[in-house]
Amino acid sequence: MIKVGIVGGTGYTGVELLRLLAQHPEVELRAITSRGEAGTAVADVFPNLRGRVSLKFTDPAKSSLPDCDVVFFATPSGIAMQQAPALIEAGVRVIDLAADFRIRDVALWEKWYGMPHASPALVAEAVYGLPEVNRDKIRGAHLVANPGCYPTAVQLGLLPLLEAGCVDTAHLIADAKSGVSGAGRKTETQLLFAEASDNFKAYGVAGHRHLPEIRQELSMHAGQDVGLTFVPHLTPLVRGMHATLYARVTREVDFQALFEQRYADEPFVDVLPPGSHPETRSVRAANTCRIAVHRPQGGDTLVILSVIDNLVKGAAGQAVQNMNLMFGCDECAGLSQIPVSP
């Protein structure tokens, strides 16, 4: 059994990790920390876990994290970079669901996240945890930087095109829509039901923190710097993310076949038949990304539709998939739930 610890389990990625790990056949949950809720039973905060998770939140200072095989950080950005080094030193493998180790260029990270980086040396060691790209590196990683939700949906939708070099990489457009849980369990006015319900808006058009992460990875896939316009939107969904991606064709190939072949062996990427429109609920509560490839009116602009559950393939599910790879489990272990629909 893999001994697992979680730092910061009171947010949505935390409770989702718990839901998935408590059903994982090879995991033993050992510790979950929260400064604010230390001593409280996890199931008192998250009643869906009653009878399934018997742990209490523990104070980070008194926790048994160093005895774990792997520790997940489900914390705001800026925490893992402080605590991960000691754990890694102690032989614990770390999966960070926040952004601390996603950006290779430390100065760039510091600019977007507004703080000095506490362990720049570890950034170089970290493996970016998108299994569809880095499966082998993840297997051997001590530190995995779990991708953001927008970066996951956008990359999986553009990857085959960039690898094949068949679109204009200077003018990519990602129009992305996220459910409200993607913003976390923060008590901000704009996240209130009475503000976010029956309402739709873009946000962060001038620059969203996921932009440099997406750009970095897309540039790597393309083999050159890409130009990307990224517009995120807040949608009245609890869970779900839909990326609508626009790319101009520069070289003709069979685009449907390109996607099908690229993802033929991927257990969590499903390329839909031509003409499809994936719905976010078709992946609700599951680790699947579904993709459809369109070329409207036979023009020169491709439209790729990519949907994930932001809390699963966009966060906790992908983290468990990475853990499976790191510990030699079946990659799908604990991740085989069928999406919940309706």
Next chain:
Amino acid sequence: MIKVGIVGGTGYTGVELLRLLAQHPEVELRAITSRGEAGTAVADVFPNLRGRVSLKFTDPAKSSLPDCDVVFFATPSGIAMQQAPALIEAGVRVIDLAADFRIRDVALWEKWYGMPHASPALVAEAVYGLPEVNRDKIRGAHLVANPGCYPTAVQLGLLPLLEAGCVDTAHLIADAKSGVSGAGRKTETQLLFAEASDNFKAYGVAGHRHLPEIRQELSMHAGQDVGLTFVPHLTPLVRGMHATLYARVTREVDFQALFEQRYADEPFVDVLPPGSHPETRSVRAANTCRIAVHRPQGGDTLVILSVIDNLVKGAAGQAVQNMNLMFGCDECAGLSQIPVSP
């Protein structure tokens, strides 16, 4: 492996049965029928099942239902009573998720459902499939009448009180709220998003079809005819049912202990600590019923709060629980998913 067939798989209880049965370790899905969708792959109608259910819908006339060990009817009321007799004759066990066999008094059934009953003889043989009451009879049943969603939530909330004979049974009140999926996948105007969203209303106050079912069962538990005022409401939830139950105390007992003891061995009924308010999302997509017992201001009126997922414990999950009992499986087989929250 239990060979399973489903009649009428294009509604919400049908797709929910498929979600649960496709993950059941001892089930082999053999046939799913639909007149309208015959020949269509199930996963084309319900994309959440892509890669998980490979069956096509078949015409009822050409199906292999008689070769199954058990057949579920996820049809409108009035179908099972016509087709079940031949299957039972052929040795197939039947679980009807509709109302055909729920009401013992055939004349009463005919009044509420507006049609003559096609197999009144079978009504007497049918076992009412509420495991918390009829577990042993269900084990040996050939025909199970799976309870309605309102009757499940209301009965589980009132059962301990009626069995203990400690409330006024002449004036029970059940104020119940249902998610919209409880009305089925019917294209009625009132079920449209633009009608049901951001809206709340009572319906069927003069008389709802679940009323005689609830009354019959409560009367059985109480050992005498009960008086019940039942008001259902339509709530802008996809899934979820909340029953708020009012009963006047006639004999003092420790009500919290009464509930805890009654359900101590029940795997799918969770009595919450005193002072709790169960949320529908704490049981979303799971077979659990959560109950809280209140006595506001120490008065003579008890308030019982009971929540279920109308499609799981209120329909498909309870049906699978019944199947597990009928075939000697672990009662929880295929039903151990943790509720999805948020």
Next chain:
Amino acid sequence: MIKVGIVGGTGYTGVELLRLLAQHPEVELRAITSRGEAGTAVADVFPNLRGRVSLKFTDPAKSSLPDCDVVFFATPSGIAMQQAPALIEAGVRVIDLAADFRIRDVALWEKWYGMPHASPALVAEAVYGLPEVNRDKIRGAHLVANPGCYPTAVQLGLLPLLEAGCVDTAHLIADAKSGVSGAGRKTETQLLFAEASDNFKAYGVAGHRHLPEIRQELSMHAGQDVGLTFVPHLTPLVRGMHATLYARVTREVDFQALFEQRYADEPFVDVLPPGSHPETRSVRAANTCRIAVHRPQGGDTLVILSVIDNLVKGAAGQAVQNMNLMFGCDECAGLSQIPVSP
């Protein structure tokens, strides 16, 4: 023109007051205060008011409130009782949308609101602002205690029965459901979209602050102390409140006629035809209360359905109706918007 000031305009009752008052033909908005937002244009906080309200929030200390004819308090409870006395002294009339002056028994108020009352003498002077009961007193009032949302929906539904003395007043039941805006614009976890959406729950069953207010008023209408079980629920609506009321008949009358006659001259109470089920959206954004009277199966329990928009007839609209009465305007002035549906 009536010179109007508003204290505490950054919550939902504040913005709703602004929406109504900015369209009122006899109102001149003079001041709106907010400590936190002083100096900010109102329309920057509430973009729906762009081009329609040019005021800026002002610091309460520097405001021109004493020059107003009437001041609305759209503040949390505990503020008006401190500031109203000086304004009333200065000849300003006051309408408090919070609870400071609703409860006649000051000790009872202090128990439920957890603080000492700052102006107990004014409590006796205050008029409870339910026009359907106190129209004449409101006309001459210097201080109006605007009713709570639950108290409005419940009272209008029970008033005719209590006045006619035809139901058992010892065992009234009010099962009430509120949209999330009723909780105010507070950043509490349970009010987040990801918590409140696709979810339903009861709350405050042990005792809600509106209980003593409802009991006090119902007792006055009944001419004796009433017994009331009140269970509020949080519903995934932005606006809307639905009260389902249960009362046992003690004297036979024509209940439909009783309600129709009681409200025949009321501009904002609409008694629906027999058999109706009022929907919350049928009063969305309007000052109307719609009521239906049911007697299921001809039994001894009446079911009254009463719907309002919690922010209009349950708060800001009723306050404007009171202002109209106080200043001799047409009672419907500024309140004639047709409900928005769908």
Next chain:
Amino acid sequence: MIKVGIVGGTGYTGVELLRLLAQHPEVELRAITSRGEAGTAVADVFPNLRGRVSLKFTDPAKSSLPDCDVVFFATPSGIAMQQAPALIEAGVRVIDLAADFRIRDVALWEKWYGMPHASPALVAEAVYGLPEVNRDKIRGAHLVANPGCYPTAVQLGLLPLLEAGCVDTAHLIADAKSGVSGAGRKTETQLLFAEASDNFKAYGVAGHRHLPEIRQELSMHAGQDVGLTFVPHLTPLVRGMHATLYARVTREVDFQALFEQRYADEPFVDVLPPGSHPETRSVRAANTCRIAVHRPQGGDTLVILSVIDNLVKGAAGQAVQNMNLMFGCDECAGLSQIPVSP
């Protein structure tokens, strides 16, 4: 008073027309037709109109439409082209909220709408009813083709750029999101609450009927054929439309000033300050379009955000605005309601 008739008043644009016209100071509602609901009181179908609209639906054959000054067609496409000629012949002015007269190229219309056009001669006479473009022509029109909702939101967002000739017109992108009421009051499975709630999807990517309308009008504004990729999405809102528009800069101008100047005198177009993100609820139930202009990271791609209420500026409100122009009323008459928020 303008004598007004409505053909086909049982859909969402019909009830919205009624809401607006019943509050219009210069309108007398004379007739509203519906084959299916003839004889039923309008307020029985739409309870929000109780006490405000006393008309009954009448059979189209027996209606008094020829006595009206203006008739609105709130019908599916294909009806107005059959009935409008006789009315116009009789001196009645016609505003068609459907698509029959929007496309100048009759053959193109017939291809997209799948039927022969019944009055191609009238197409040439019709005025496209976007007041921000055609105000003068609308004043004198006998027949107004009221724009579609997507075309309104997209055109108002791109108009200043095309008129100024400062973007690449060959590769425009319109990523648009609509509330569910935009699809009408049709009982289609995908419009059910349980399908559309907590779900997000694109639709019609291969080609939506509004595409040729948008292309025709954008080409006119640009003075040349434009290339447009248009992707509509279904969003879990009752009302609201958000267009996110992408255009590549070909000539530098002050884009913010360009928009502000273009719409300086427009009563229903509000250009927000730089850096803004308009929310759909900021225009809910009102005839306003709010627009924000962005140029992310100073690159060569402009992002324009444009929001309307699809039932108001996208349908019924714009139709009333056109009527006001046609009959010499104040352009804002009956359209001055402040948006409802929250």
